[in-house]
Amino acid sequence: MSTETLNQLCREEAGFTAKQLQLDLKITEAKRLLLYSSLNTSEIAFQLGFEDGSYFSRIFKKKSNLSPSNFQEKYLKN
Numbered sequence: 001m002s003t004e005t006l007n008q009l010c011r012e013e014a015g016f017t018a019k020q021l022q023l024d025l026k027i028t029e030a031k032r033l034l035l036y037s038s039l040n041t042s043e044i045a046f047q048l049g050f051e052d053g054s055y056f057s058r059i060f061k062k063k064s065n066l067s068p069s070n071f072q073e074k075y076l077k078n
Contacts, residue, residue: 027063030056034072041068 003018010018026048033044045056061067066074 023059024063026050027060030060030068031064031071034068035075044068 007017007019010016010021014021016024030044030048033039033047034041037044039047041057042053045053048056050056050059057068060071064071
């Protein structure tokens with residue numbers, strides 16, 4: 001399947017490109033790892049395929065409106 005076809009199908013079904021869906025899945029997995037593992041942010045970033053921990057943190061904050069550490073702090077207290 002071509003990238004173009006995949007993106008078209010993803011847009012029709014979910015309203016997002018394949019890359020956007022993949023990134024959303026990575027952020028969801030990062031949230032799970034932040035809450036339920038002992039890995040630090042850099043380890044999580046590497047495990048999810050981000051080569052740069054600071055880039056991961058910027059994307060995480062953009063998608064969740066919290067930095068990884070603030071996300072952990074907020075949800076581990078509750």
